[in-house]
Amino acid sequence: MANIIKQKMMALAGDQAVAYAAKQSDVDVVAAYPITPQTIIVEKFSEYVANGEVETEFVCTESEHSAMSASLAASVTGARAFTATASAGLALMHEMLFVTSGCRAPVVMAIANRALSAPLNIHGDHSDSMAQRDSGWIQMYAENSQEAYDSIIQAFKIGEDSNVLLPVMVGLDGFTLSHTLENVETLSDEVVQQFIGIRKIPNVLTHEDKQSPFRLDPKNPMTMGPIALQNYYFEFKRQQEEAMKNALEAIQDVNKNYGDLTGRKYGNGLVDAYNLKDAEVAAICLGSTAGTMKTIVDKLRKEGIKAGLLRIRTFRPFPSKAIKSALRNVKAIAVMDKSMSFGGNGGPAYHEIRHVLYDSESKPFIVNYIYGLGGRDTSPTQLRTIYDDLQQILKNQTIEEPIKYLGLRE
């Protein structure tokens, strides 16, 4: 690890770390609208603009819908665009999320994950971004502020990759990460900009049968966002799926290169395995919960229990292969969901994990825990019961309750 670059420790809340990363990424356009618990990001960025610390056009839109529309338009004009939102704001963007991915605009967006109304709730869970999991965006979830900072920088590199060209959302748990001060190792502006580089615009075939830069350029007129009917729409959707597959590679490459530079790697970039190699029982979670879960795993290991944890860092594209491989020896699995899929028999992560393991040879037991909705605190004692349950399942060789609500009053 001798070649790791020198870094500066800063005390930053998650939102501040995100804003700082965006500042260092030489973003051209930020179009955003305030919403708790994301607001610190746009406030902080506004300060950078007000103090002349960034060369960025800051467009303070009148809604999240327009924030995404403006970000998308700026991106297809050739600019590097960044925005941030949460909860209802992300829901309002819903329509434009599909347009952005469909237009192959590599906008980067931070999501300070928060519950959806009603009832109104400003606290953290994953309902907002999970509801957008099929919008064609790459989705990453950070475990801590450090990772939020690192992931924003990486997101530009991943999304702008010419084999990818997809928008990226980076989730950080509302309040738990967004508002909590942590020590964050930061790079210098130069190093960040060198790592990402100036946005490269690939050439594509246009209507004069020539290769032109993939952006709105008066010198090379391009028609973007047309109507494609039964004869072509399907082909464009298939292209997006291919881009998602390519993103699996790009995320791993960027994670490795960034790791070589900084000394920080997040698993293989897709999933982060903790004590999984010989684990018999394992939990799977996203985001900040992993921090607490790791301490529980450590405790269990000391007690001689073969416990492990898998954190899904990249939820879209869903890293099926990496997950299957990481879980190949596990006998009982608990999937933790911080959101619900009403009437869908369990949360979204549970669905996907079960889907991935359907054709696995080991056929492990898989159960689901819905927890932490609306920012409900889940204590280490409660979390530990997950592993206790898994051991019980192994002992009885049967699942009594496949879907449980952790920390819910009956």
Add this chain to the structure above:
Amino acid sequence: MTAKEWKFTSKDIANKPDLFLSGHRACAGCAPATVLKLVMKATRGPTIVTEATGCMEVVSSIYPYTSWATPWLHTAFETAAANASGIEAALKIMKKKGRISKEHVDVIAIAGDGGTFDIGLQALSGAVERGHDFLFLLYDNEAYMNTGIQRSGGTPHGAATTTSPAGRAVPGKLEYKKPLADIMIAHDMEYVATASPYYWRDLITKVRKGLEVEGPAFLHVFAPCPRGWRSNPAKSIEYSKLAVETCVFPVWEAVNGEYKLSIPSKVLSLAPQRKKPVSDYLKGQGRFRHMFKPENKALLEEVQRITDKRWQKLLKKCNLP
């Protein structure tokens, strides 16, 4: 070349290459297509167009074909002004950073009445408040024609549409057309105007003036739709003339909030006897057919009354008697 210098003679215009190309799939006799063709003749240099979902967006971009010889972006129904904001912001900063040439690029956002009066109004208001440098061009065919002739905030009183049909109990649309250009003036915009394609020179001059404004400009263009109005396709341009001659759609401009009638309407203010009755404009349009039934006489009178009232109000704003 400024609007004053360019003569806009018919030969000037005919000689200038089209940016809105033939082969689009608008209905025969579509005045919005004429409007777009003329508007694009008024450009003064590199121009990026962003368009809301609607008839003109659909007919000009059926993949793999495009009718646009200039960069063009469509994203959604309500987003024309928000897209223009993003494009303008991107051009500004990329120029500053030396990533693109310093040459000025005009941005035009185009939307129909649905994308302006209704679903796109919030984004438009926001973009204007922020002061982005762009021209918002509204082609007003007075209903949601693309989805099959549903009423919008721009549909006039009495008109029959598929969501305001002329039935036995309700004779067409009960509500009145939203005075949108006035709403835009209330944003303290430097340039707001209305135009009609029959007065093509006036239209083109106004487009050019709007582009020359450094900041947002708004142009409301009347655009008859033979399909939705149930009218003779050959008469689309004629209706755009009659709407002005009856004062149903006066043409004017407001520079920094100072209203001024444009010549075709000014003539009517000077010679009120030349102002035609609204029935001259309404007759022949299927959407108003029911108004000529004896039982709907009051409705016809009401359209005349509201037209006169709005015309008087406009004259007052123009400081005319």
Add this chain to the structure above:
Amino acid sequence: MTSKYKGWKEIAPAGVCSKSSRTFLTGDWKTYTPILDLEKCIRCLICVMFCPDGAIIWVPDKKDIEFDMSFCKGCGICANECPTKAIEMKLE
């Protein structure tokens, strides 16, 4: 199965259009055809201004207008607006 349409690997991303609509002829839509009486035409170009389909072209070299029947949809706006009634719409 062969198709006249291209596959997903062969086309540009995001629906970037690959053909000018000038290669999509709309002339076969019409039921009426404009017939120009050159004697009556005063070359005011009003018809060029108003044609929604760009199907009437001013040819400066010839100092004359030409109809491009491959795009004319036969709407009759030109005939209706012609100040000298030099254009007549004939049923095809």
